[in-house]
Amino acid sequence: MRGVTCGHGRVVAVDGVDLEVAAGERVALTGTNGSGKSTLLRTVLGLHRHTAGTVLVGGRGTASAADRAWRRRACAWVPQKPAVGRFPLLAGELLDSGGAPERAAEAARALGVGALRRRPLDTLSGGQLQRMYLARAIGCVAAGAGVLLADEPTAALDFAGQEEAAEALMALPVTVVVVTHDRALAERCDRVLDMAAGRLREVAR
Amino acid sequence: MNVLATADLGLMLQLVPVQRAGFALLLAAVGLPIVGVVIVGLDIMPVRFAMMHVALLGVAVGLLTGLDPMLCALVACALAGAGVAPLARTPDGLSGAMGLLMSMAIAAALLVLSVSGVNASGAFALLWGSILSVGGADLVVVGVLAVVVPALFWWRRRDLALLLYDRELAQCSGVRVGPLTVVLLVLVAVAVAGAIKLTGALLVDALTLLPALAARRLGKRLTTIALWAVAIGVAVNVTGFLIALWLDWPPGPVLVLTAGAVVLAVHLIPERSITSCPPPAPAAASSSSR
Numbered sequence: 001m002r003g004v005t006c007g008h009g010r011v012v013a014v015d016g017v018d019l020e021v022a023a024g025e026r027v028a029l030t031g032t033n034g035s036g037k038s039t040l041l042r043t044v045l046g047l048h049r050h051t052a053g054t055v056l057v058g059g060r061g062t063a064s065a066a067d068r069a070w071r072r073r074a075c076a077w078v079p080q081k082p083a084v085g086r087f088p089l090l091a092g093e094l095l096d097s098g099g100a101p102e103r104a105a106e107a108a109r110a111l112g113v114g115a116l117r118r119r120p121l122d123t124l125s126g127g128q129l130q131r132m133y134l135a136r137a138i139g140c141v142a143a144g145a146g147v148l149l150a151d152e153p154t155a156a157l158d159f160a161g162q163e164e165a166a167e168a169l170m171a172l173p174v175t176v177v178v179v180t181h182d183r184a185l186a187e188r189c190d191r192v193l194d195m196a197a198g199r200l201r202e203v204a205r
Numbered sequence: 206m207n208v209l210a211t212a213d214l215g216l217m218l219q220l221v222p223v224q225r226a227g228f229a230l231l232l233a234a235v236g237l238p239i240v241g242v243v244i245v246g247l248d249i250m251p252v253r254f255a256m257m258h259v260a261l262l263g264v265a266v267g268l269l270t271g272l273d274p275m276l277c278a279l280v281a282c283a284l285a286g287a288g289v290a291p292l293a294r295t296p297d298g299l300s301g302a303m304g305l306l307m308s309m310a311i312a313a314a315l316l317v318l319s320v321s322g323v324n325a326s327g328a329f330a331l332l333w334g335s336i337l338s339v340g341g342a343d344l345v346v347v348g349v350l351a352v353v354v355p356a357l358f359w360w361r362r363r364d365l366a367l368l369l370y371d372r373e374l375a376q377c378s379g380v381r382v383g384p385l386t387v388v389l390l391v392l393v394a395v396a397v398a399g400a401i402k403l404t405g406a407l408l409v410d411a412l413t414l415l416p417a418l419a420a421r422r423l424g425k426r427l428t429t430i431a432l433w434a435v436a437i438g439v440a441v442n443v444t445g446f447l448i449a450l451w452l453d454w455p456p457g458p459v460l461v462l463t464a465g466a467v468v469l470a471v472h473l474i475p476e477r478s479i480t481s482c483p484p485p486a487p488a489a490a491s492s493s494s495r
Contacts, residue, residue: 047373069379077377087246089370090426097367097378120425121370 003053005198006043013039015198016053023146026176028186030203031195037179038080040195041149044177045075057147073099076140078133080151080179088120091132095139104139111135111164126156134165141172150178154185214451223450226336226403229347230442230460233403233412236350238434239358240396241417242427243389246369247299252390253413255303255310256397257406259285262314263398269321275342279398285310286394290387336403336456346399354392358431361385366427404457411457415464416441419471437467 001019005012013036021027029037042048044055046062054061057075062068076098095104095117108114111131113124121129134153141148150169154162166185169176178185186192192203217223244252263281267274285306292302358365364385367375376382400409416438417430424430445463449456 045377047376069381072377072379075377079373087366087369087421087427087430088425089366093363093366093426094374097363097374099379 001040001044001053001055004040004043004050004055005052006039006048006050008039012198014043014050017198017200019193019200021175021177023175024173025191026170026189027178028189028192029177029179029195029200030181030186030192035195036198037195038151040200041077041151041177041179044147044149045077046071073143074145075147075149076137076145076174078130078137078148078150078153080155088122090117091119091121091124092117094121094132095136098136098139099143100139103142104135107138107168108132108135111168112161127158127161130154130156131161131165134168138168138172141174145174147175147177148172150176150180152179152181154180154182214447217450222337222339225344226339226456227443227446229336229339229344229403230446231439232344232347232351233400234416234438234442235435236347236352236354237396237400237412238416238420238438239354239431240350240393241413241415242420242431242434243365243369244393244414245417245421246365246427247386247389249299249303249393250414251300251303251307252393253397253409255289255307256282256285256394257401257409258307258310258314259394260398260401260406262310262317265314265317265321269317273342275346275402278401279346279395281310282394282398283391286390286392287387290383290390335405339402343399343402346395347403350396350399354396355435357388357392362428362431369427404460408457408461411441411445411461411464412438415461415468419464419468422471422474437464441467 001017004014004017004019006014015036017036017040029040031037039048043050044057046068057071060067060070062071091108091113092105095101095108098104105114105117108117108131111134113128113131113135116124116128116132121132124132130153134150137145137148137150148169153169154165157165162182162184166182166188169178169185170188176189178189180186193200194203195201218227244250259281260278263278264274266272266281267277270277289299289302289306292299364375364380367378367380368382368385372382396413397409400412404411416434419437420430420433423433441464442460445460446456448454448463449459452459
């Protein structure tokens with residue numbers, strides 16, 4: 001990422017961020033609410049448009065439709081607030097959407113939500129939903145994603161669940177960028193970056 | 206009295222326009238409720254009002270130029286559907302765009318009608334529909350919809366389920382959200398325009414939205430919702446049409462009232478007896494207030 005700037009309307013959310021993450025590196029993004037962490041992650045996914053700067057993943061930008069499709073396959077995503085949609089979606093359909101249904105189902109079982117496959121997502125609790133998304137992301141990795149972008153993946157979980165989820169995340173053989181307020185999770189990462197008012201700074205460890 | 210009435214019904218069913226109308230309604234019941242499911246899923250209820258106005262503009266242009274008014278209405282709706290697609294990034298954006306489209310289309314329609322000096326009642330007859338005057342071209346339109354809509358739905362059901370649940374999730378799952386939205390909106394627009402002839406623009410809901418609303422309550426996933434919608438659509442169209450013939454009432458309003466009664470009846474079924482795993486109390490409260 002070089003000089004990445006983006007905003008919501010006229011409010012600048014991310015202000016000239018430079019960040020280079022090596023392959024296989026695990027980076028924690030911390031910072032106060034509203035400091036632009038989620039927007040930065042969403043920009044990498046192409047869900048939020050940046051007004052300046054460049055974002056490359058694996059050396060590729062998002063100029064063409066093929067590039068954008070590649071980016072979406074390359075990045076697994078755990079959203080911050082999983083949307084509860086207008087239409088019911090079964091948990092199993094969510095797991096399958098990651099591209100590796102069997103691996104995702106296995107991960108769901110390991111995370112204790114394997115029995116909920118037939119349930120619509122809007123009947124799951126926040127923590128169960130977060131585990132489902134985590135299992136889906138593990139499926140994405142099995143389907144070939146090399147980067148995991150997780151936005152507060154443990155926020156809705158109980159203490160044991162946080163530990164389990166952190167374990168599952170860190171065991172993945174991929175580049176991880178995780179937005180978190182969970183100190184234990186941040187400490188497991190190779191680098192911790194702090195974001196404030198749209199700017200990024202490395203935290204000495 | 207009853208015997209007399211059923212005898213009448215038997216006689217009437219031998220009339221070609223009646224057979225044709227019944228056939229058109231059956232065909233419509235296959236494709237249009239699925240379109241209704243998409244309308245409910247994308248949360249674009251105003252779309253049908255907007256398309257109704259656009260169809261009127263199409264008819265006005267048709268009357269002015271001497272082309273087939275119904276064809277002009279279809280084309281106008283298809284173009285309008287594709288035109289508003291870029292605004293579909295947020296549901297709010299789309300609803301707003303529909304409002305704008307609606308006012309501009311009706312204003313343009315009135316202007317075209319008045320400038321050209323044609324008799325406006327021809328255009329406004331469209332608002333009431335005339336199912337017994339369904340022609341061969343109308344049959345072709347609903348027939349094509351009855352094949353294309355379910356086929357497309359089945360082919361893209363996984364993508365659709367993700368898109369209707371959450372646009373961003375769909376995007377991240379590799380669904381080509383933009384093109385799919387354009388196709389859906391064009392389909393919705395064309396289907397609404399096609400259905401106008403059957404029930405009239407004001408009553409298009411009977412064929413599209415109302416079965417979908419009842420089905421939304423009965424199904425637990427997109428495919429079961431669509432199946433329920435089609436089943437309810439067929440049942441409503443057949444019973445509504447027969448009741449209308451039997452009592453010699455206008456079919457459009459009878460169809461809408463039948464469909465509306467089904468929606469009400471379905472909503473009276475307690476939610477717990479529908480879902481095998483009852484949702485927790487907060488979820489139940491939010492879904493019933495929707």
